[in-house]
């Protein structure tokens with residue numbers, strides 16, 4: 001059996017699946033249930049300053065995007081940080097940590113961007129026995145209007161400053177949670193590192209309006225006739241999160257900085273992908289909010305079974321394995337040539353590959369052969385773009401087969417060059433010509 | 438509970454059982470079910486389902502419209518091709534048409550529920566009373582349509598869409614043809630046939646004259662003289678005879694008449710049914726008669742068909758429907774003699790059949806089935822008496838590819854012509870296309886003669 005035990009910046013948990021700071025980790029009741037279900041750790045719902053807690057809207061706070069069969073693909077929320085008094089949260093955290101010493105319990109914190117605010121809350125959190133803190137620089141609505149959350153996360157200098165205060169006033173490991181609502185994710189990551197952070201976690205939610213109510217002409221969720229943008233999460237954001245994780249994992253300046261991967265993780269496979277792209281563990285929110293805590297059991301068994309099947313013994317065997325294979329476009333091998341191939345036995349003759357290629361790609365798939373409905377790739381036209389594979393409703397019916405070196409590419413009439421050659425040296429690249437001259 | 442008293446009698450069941458037995462065969466999809474079902478459509482290119490539909494409804498398009506919450510727009514997509522799309526959604530043997538062609542069959546042996554989705558869309562628009570077509574300016578062309586069945590109605594609607602005045606003559610008391618008098622009760626509940634006729638007539642410009650019979654009240658020659666064009670959609674009036682001894686005995690009945698009576702009666706308990714019923718035939722009519730006999734409380738219902746299972750005109754689905762209701766289907770049996778007692782049916786002697794030298798033949802071996810009621814469902818025939826001057830083809834009205842008959846200005850379509858299967862949807866397609874042909878002919882005739890230099 002694969003060993004799923006995880007150690008992230010020294011914080012130990014029986015598996016790499018943590019619940020992200022959000023409603024699932026709002027209070028002891030939820031967290032106890034989550035631990036019973038098998039979650040390896042939690043990042044407690046973000047704590048705010050001492051004093052009267054923030055308030056949430058009293059109308060709807062979620063909006064959603066659905067796929068086939070009303071499968072939830074994207075969730076949007078306008079919830080703020082915890083709306084419970086700080087002392088209540090702290091007491092509960094302490095009790096839960098005592099009850100579950102083997103699980104990770106991290107406190108998420110968001111207080112004003114003033115040294116004193118951070119200095120005063122840190123000892124209180126430390127006193128609970130929490131394993132670490134996560135700095136919430138991500139919340140994109142409400143809190144940001146008050147100069148917190150993503151308002152900090154969007155200014156690298158502030159990030160660095162706050163991280164530095166935290167490192168100064170606590171011995172707990174510091175995880176800096178980044179907002180994706182920024183042009184280049186490497187900048188805040190570098191700033192966090194410069195401030196001395198132990199790790200980054202990402203992504204928080206993405207600014208979004210999920211839909212507009214066409215009767216009231218207001219964005220959803222509509223609160224008393226008005227709506228505001230919210231934060232987007234769930235399966236739809238996974239590709240964005242994966243890229244951001246990879247950007248940090250392969251950036252020279254932040255290379256090796258521990259990353260807690262978050263964003264759309266719904267199955268063991270999603271989690272494995274984050275780990276492969278450099279995440280040291282993962283955090284989940286929407287999947288738990290959609291299906292309940294039990295899904296972690298699918299994640300644990302799925303990851304473990306896959307690791308067993310592939311002979312990976314521990315998480316270290318897979319973490320960051322895909323990072324060296326993630327590169328820039330300019331370094332892709334232009335001599336690699338693939339052609340689509342349609343398995344006629346699997347083909348159900350829906351014709352989607354034909355119309356996609358015919359209307360929007362390279363006119364490389366037949367609709368009729370000898371007067372019979374038949375879909376077949378014309379290798380002399382196929383550029384290997386993969387569109388047909390992506391629109392085909394049958395898995396593995398269309399495959400992209402690489403041409404072996406020396407074979408003739410029927411489209412160009414030229415043999416496949418066995419050597420690697422990329423854009424940087426391509427004759428059509430003006431820069432390459434300049435360099436050569 | 439049924440009663441087992443022999444003979445043909447009424448009220449075999451309790452009112453609640455009648456109610457239960459004659460409700461919708463396929464209950465309609467609600468909005469959620471329709472969304473789930475519509476999500477399964479792949480929006481195929483050059484979709485096979487569309488090709489399989491005799492009226493060529495743009496099925497992927499209307500299903501996509503349902504999936505985006507636009508069931509009303511979906512209804513328009515359907516009605517554009519098939520103004521009786523509501524009835525077709527209920528009665529089409531989709532298992533041999535669109536749904537058979539669905540590529541999901543290849544993928545997972547379960548097609549998209551096209552018929553039910555079509556019903557969802559058309560019901561939605563009709564329940565909201567939404568009309569999609571308005572009559573343009575009148576052309577003052579007058580066209581006679583004979584027969585208010587699916588063919589005649591589809592033709593009339595198309596013609597009204599072009600602004601012509603259409604007069605529909607029908608021999609029966611109510612319009613609708615077999616939609617009103619033939620389709621099984623559980624396929625079209627709640628007086629849908631008449632509601633659909635009303636919905637269709639709302640376009641205006643169509644006048645229906647019931648109780649008007651061609652050949653009795655007027656002749657084809659008169660119509661051709663008094664109208665700019667004539668369309669004949671008179672269906673099949675004749676019924677094949679068994680041609681065996683005892684056919685005249687009380688208790689031997691036409692399945693079509695039985696079905697019509699059942700459709701017209703207010704209280705199903707008033708329809709008398711035998712204790713042991715034998716249905717002769719192997720098509721849709723045989724199945725409908727047998728199933729409904731069973732639903733009326735007959736204890737034993739047996740279909741006798743003279744060929745094998747594969748030869749039956751009734752689809753696999755319909756055969757299964759019958760057997761699931763407790764009907765027994767027996768193959769390779771042909772009627773030899775109806776046995777009577779006191780002038781009433783007491784049984785039927787049947788002969789086993791088989792293929793000899795590629796031909797169907799009796800084997801000489803016989804047996805007797807006890808029966809107090811026998812339904813003949815061995816096919817309807819075209820009765821040419823009302824159209825003595827028209828050329829026939831295979832016993833039905835001969836037409837060209839556009840539906841033109843041998844007589845100038847006279848078109849025909851539906852069951853009364855030979856081409857296509859005898860189905861509601863085929864009749865609609867033929868009526869509609871004949872209307873287009875009539876329009877083209879009228880337009881060509883109206884073109885001022887071009888002076889030739």
Ligand SMILES: Cc1cc2nc3c(=O)[nH]c(=O)nc-3n(C[C@H](O)[C@H](O)[C@H](O)COP(=O)(O)OP(=O)(O)OC[C@H]3O[C@@H](n4cnc5c(N)ncnc54)[C@H](O)[C@@H]3O)c2cc1C
Nearest residue numbers: 584586587588608614615651671672851852859860861864
């Ligand atoms: C029992 C039964 C069940 C069926 N079930 C199905 C089914 O489930 N699904 C399916 O797709 N198809 C079914 N069919 C077939 C379908 O009903 C027919 O194919 C279709 O109705 C033919 O349409 P039509 O307009 O050509 O003729 P009809 O529907 O027969 O209409 C002809 C009309 O012409 C009128 N008429 C006839 N002669 C004259 C005259 N001389 N003067 C004036 N009017 C006249 C009649 O009164 C009638 O109203 C069934 C048929 C039968 C008999």
Ligand SMILES: Cc1cc2nc3c(=O)[nH]c(=O)nc-3n(C[C@H](O)[C@H](O)[C@H](O)COP(=O)(O)O)c2cc1C
Nearest residue numbers: 020021022046077136204233234263264284285286
């Ligand atoms: C309702 C809701 C409230 C959230 N509140 C917080 C929060 O208080 N602090 C925080 O750091 N992130 C918060 N998040 C963001 C999540 O922790 C997580 O980063 C994001 O949802 C992406 O992960 P997912 O796709 O698995 O949901 C919240 C998300 C949701 C849906």
Ligand code: SF4
Nearest residue numbers: 357382383385386388
């Ligand atoms: S890979 Fe692209 S170009 Fe080739 S057949 Fe498929 S869609 Fe057409």
